Amino acid sequence: MSNKMHVKLNVNGEDHEFLAEPRELLIYALREKLNLTGPHVGCETSHCGACTVTMNGKSVKSCTVFVAQADGAEITTIEGLGSPGALHVLQEAFKEHHGLQCGFCTPGMITRAAKLLEENPNPTEAEVRFGIAGNICRCTGYQNIVKSILAAATELNAAKEAAQ
Amino acid sequence: MIPAAFEYYRPKDMAGVIALLQEHGDDARVVAGGHSLIPMMKLRMAEVPHLIDLQGIDGLGGITIKDGAVRIGAMTTQHEIITSQALADAAPIMKEAALQIADPQVRYMGTVGGNVANGDPGNDMPGLMQCLDAQFHLTGPDGDRAVAARDFYEAAYMTERADDEVLTAVTFATPVGGHAYEKQKRKIGDYATAAAAVQISKAGGKVATASIAMTNLSDTPIWSQAAGAALLGTDCGEAANKAAVAAMLDDIDPTEDNRGPVAFKRHAAGIVLGRAIARAWSRA
Numbered sequence: 001m002s003n004k005m006h007v008k009l010n011v012n013g014e015d016h017e018f019l020a021e022p023r024e025l026l027i028y029a030l031r032e033k034l035n036l037t038g039p040h041v042g043c044e045t046s047h048c049g050a051c052t053v054t055m056n057g058k059s060v061k062s063c064t065v066f067v068a069q070a071d072g073a074e075i076t077t078i079e080g081l082g083s084p085g086a087l088h089v090l091q092e093a094f095k096e097h098h099g100l101q102c103g104f105c106t107p108g109m110i111t112r113a114a115k116l117l118e119e120n121p122n123p124t125e126a127e128v129r130f131g132i133a134g135n136i137c138r139c140t141g142y143q144n145i146v147k148s149i150l151a152a153a154t155e156l157n158a159a160k161e162a163a164q
Numbered sequence: 165m166i167p168a169a170f171e172y173y174r175p176k177d178m179a180g181v182i183a184l185l186q187e188h189g190d191d192a193r194v195v196a197g198g199h200s201l202i203p204m205m206k207l208r209m210a211e212v213p214h215l216i217d218l219q220g221i222d223g224l225g226g227i228t229i230k231d232g233a234v235r236i237g238a239m240t241t242q243h244e245i246i247t248s249q250a251l252a253d254a255a256p257i258m259k260e261a262a263l264q265i266a267d268p269q270v271r272y273m274g275t276v277g278g279n280v281a282n283g284d285p286g287n288d289m290p291g292l293m294q295c296l297d298a299q300f301h302l303t304g305p306d307g308d309r310a311v312a313a314r315d316f317y318e319a320a321y322m323t324e325r326a327d328d329e330v331l332t333a334v335t336f337a338t339p340v341g342g343h344a345y346e347k348q349k350r351k352i353g354d355y356a357t358a359a360a361a362v363q364i365s366k367a368g369g370k371v372a373t374a375s376i377a378m379t380n381l382s383d384t385p386i387w388s389q390a391a392g393a394a395l396l397g398t399d400c401g402e403a404a405n406k407a408a409v410a411a412m413l414d415d416i417d418p419t420e421d422n423r424g425p426v427a428f429k430r431h432a433a434g435i436v437l438g439r440a441i442a443r444a445w446s447r448a
Contacts, residue, residue, distance in 0.1 A: 005172065022172035022215070023205075025165075044165045046203055047353055049269060058243070058272035063165075064202050065273075068172040069195070069217055112269070133352040134267030 007071045011036065012080030022068035026060075027051040029067045030077060038078035038107040042136070049135030052108035053077045059115045061134070078107035081114055089159075090114055090152045099148030101139035109135045113149045121157060125150065167205035167212075174217045178330065181216055182305055185328040188214040194330055196224075196239050197273035199266070200282045224277070224332060229254045235335045238277025242266070245276065255336070257343035257363065261292050264347045264359075280313070281331040283321040283384075286355030290317060291385035292345065295361035295377035298336035304329035317384035341365030341373065342447030346440035348432045350423065356380040357423045358432040360412075360440040364395065366448040371395045376408065376441075380423075381416035381433050388415040391437070400445040408441055409434045 004019040011034060018033050027044075030036045030053065039062055042050030046064040053062045054076040082088030090110045093099065100106045109132065116123065116131040123131065128149050129142070137145060175181050185192050192214035195201055204210035218224060224239040227248050234255055236245070245251060245262040252259045265288050266274060279289040280300060293300070293313035300311050305328055313334070316324045325331060340363075347359035359379035365372045374392040379385055390411035398404035418429035 003171070021169060023167050023169055045206070046199065046270060049267075052269060059269045060273055061269045064199060064270075066172070066198070066202065066215075068174075068215075069198065069219065071174075116268075131268055134269040 026062040026065040093152035097148040196275040199274040242271035261345035291377040291379035294387035344440040344443035362440040362444040
């Protein structure tokens, strides 16, 4: 029991290989083995969404994935979306529209929102609210988060149009 | 919130899965999306010394609609249920129910097979499958067999599936008439306080067929034959609706928990079924 296994992950475009017990949760592998501390451990019970990352094109709660299941997966965390010098459109919109207060839920919120806008580039307010229903914020009352995501959608669509 | 240690396997074919299940018996469990099993393992309410991941097996996914029948592979996710236009056309109750399960992240991982095979009374698909009179397809060492959803559930987490069998698909006849899946829950992501799955067909302004199943109101899903029968031949008006609700209330057996006392659950069950019948009839 508790034999370690070789795990390969591609995270934010970089290949990683490490030894881990199969039962290790993906969130801990990301935070403690790869030092990617953007995704947060909130509730650790699949409710809050602070640990949200994109895995093989799906928004997932990385507290509810064993690292063994993720072996071979492609993962994007908040660190892969933007950087302090070059913010992602969503990060810029959250900053501009006060989409965060304490910031704890923000990495999960933005990672989820990025996937949502990829699948539905023109969401209604109701669709945004339904799409981020798996992410809990205890500060903002969601109003400004929704505003930020809608603003980012407009921004992304304008950029797409300009590029055509 | 770390589960007990386990051995992890990712076999490449079903023979490999069955061999592992035969070797380890009830010490082994298969995992698809894991969003019922992993939380239970983390809480140490389920101990799984040997975890067999199905993600490497081909042919367990996909939705096929052909000759009046729907086949949904066990590894089909709730997200795929929601985004399949063909399924929304053939059996719209599937999408209506899946949209009320958990939250977006969980629906990307959670599968139909896991939802029906786990035997958790809180899961929504078992009741829905009973409403649709679905068949569950099992593969084991002695080959394949099918079990009716209405015969599958014995008690909480206890099903007809043998320890060395894997549920590979669900099938059902394309439903006719109007549908509704109505669920009362405390918050997004919660299990139902009460939920109702209803399919009703109409002929000559009267109810021709009606199928009603309830979720999380007993230690198994409850297909209430009497509730459906109470609607047959009626105009599905207020009196018939009330009679169906009364018949359903005779069949359920909720227990008190953090979603409320028994009286409240019975009240909620009546409300959700009343609404579901009205909505299904309006679409019939």
